[in-house]
Amino acid sequence: MIWRSYHPTHGSTGNGAHDEALHDRRTAIDELGAALRELVERATVTEVDAETIRRVADDVRRVTGPLADRPRGRTQLPTADDLLGGIRMYNPVSGTGSALAPPVRAEIVDGVVVGACTLGLAYEGPPMYAHGGISALLLDHMLGYATTASGHPGMTVRLDTVYRAPVPLQTPLHLTGRVTDVNGRKVTAHGIIATAADPDAILVEATGTFVAVPPEKAKALFGTMRR
Numbered sequence: 001m002i003w004r005s006y007h008p009t010h011g012s013t014g015n016g017a018h019d020e021a022l023h024d025r026r027t028a029i030d031e032l033g034a035a036l037r038e039l040v041e042r043a044t045v046t047e048v049d050a051e052t053i054r055r056v057a058d059d060v061r062r063v064t065g066p067l068a069d070r071p072r073g074r075t076q077l078p079t080a081d082d083l084l085g086g087i088r089m090y091n092p093v094s095g096t097g098s099a100l101a102p103p104v105r106a107e108i109v110d111g112v113v114v115g116a117c118t119l120g121l122a123y124e125g126p127p128m129y130a131h132g133g134i135s136a137l138l139l140d141h142m143l144g145y146a147t148t149a150s151g152h153p154g155m156t157v158r159l160d161t162v163y164r165a166p167v168p169l170q171t172p173l174h175l176t177g178r179v180t181d182v183n184g185r186k187v188t189a190h191g192i193i194a195t196a197a198d199p200d201a202i203l204v205e206a207t208g209t210f211v212a213v214p215p216e217k218a219k220a221l222f223g224t225m226r227r
């Protein structure tokens with residue numbers, strides 16, 4: 001399944017004309033992201049002959065040309081993002097503009113972050129199942145979301161992941177993340193991955209420690225960032 005999940009309501013922050021352009025840009029990014037994910041998945045599952053694969057590679061190189069016009073560097077935020085509002089169009093877990101993201105859709109239900117996604121064959125580790133690093137990525141995100149939503153944002157300093165059973169591909173998944181402890185700058189969170197069909201049967205679980213970044217560290221790490 002390919003999620004197309006940019007939520008238009010998130011874009012309404014100011015006056016009409018600017019919002020409309022921003023909404024249009026985000027919608028376009030969302031459309032390109034969905035097309036890229038479809039490309040990645042089709043390229044992963046295809047068994048067509050080598051000549052066809054080369055022809056597609058040529059075509060893809062050709063169509064990427066117009067995107068090279070105005071690249072941003074690592075210090076420049078995407079103009080479509082709203083960092084404080086939580087909109088990251090290219091986040092590799094939830095960003096609907098990202099070719100890497102499943103993407104995960106998540107919301108807060110009774111103080112718990114509850115997420116959903118389906119992983120295609122592009123995320124394969126052991127045959128038929130997700131790569132273990134992908135599970136850790138999803139859980140890091142779920143725990144990070146939970147800590148941020150609880151009012152205690154921080155960076156991951158530790159992620160302990162327990163793999164109980166393989167995570168099946170092409171299967172709707174259920175993810176959670178919740179804060180379990182706040183101790184000064186340190187926040188502990190826990191999360192799980194299960195199938196949507198059997199959400200109580202934990203496949204992977206993780207406990208993470210997140211640390212709030214003090215202002216002087218934040219300045220050193222992110223001070224060069226600009227819009």
Ligand SMILES: CCCCCCCCCCCCCC(=O)SCCNC(=O)CCNC(=O)[C@H](O)C(C)(C)COP(=O)(O)OP(=O)(O)OC[C@H]1O[C@@H](n2cnc3c(N)ncnc32)[C@H](O)[C@@H]1OP(=O)(O)O
Nearest residue numbers: 085086140141144145148155156157158209211213214217
């Ligand atoms: C609505 C909004 C929605 C938004 C959605 C958002 C989703 C977002 C999802 C994003 C999710 C993705 C998130 C990501 O991907 S974050 C990216 C991955 N993480 C990093 O790159 C972080 C790298 N680490 C650092 O830069 C520094 O450690 C920082 C700056 C964080 C702290 O450096 P600082 O020099 O300031 O701190 P400190 O070293 O004095 O330590 C402070 C305290 O922490 C304890 N400690 C340290 N390390 C560990 C450890 N390994 N295990 C256990 N404890 C540890 C340490 O003992 C001390 O405790 P205490 O002695 O005081 O008791």
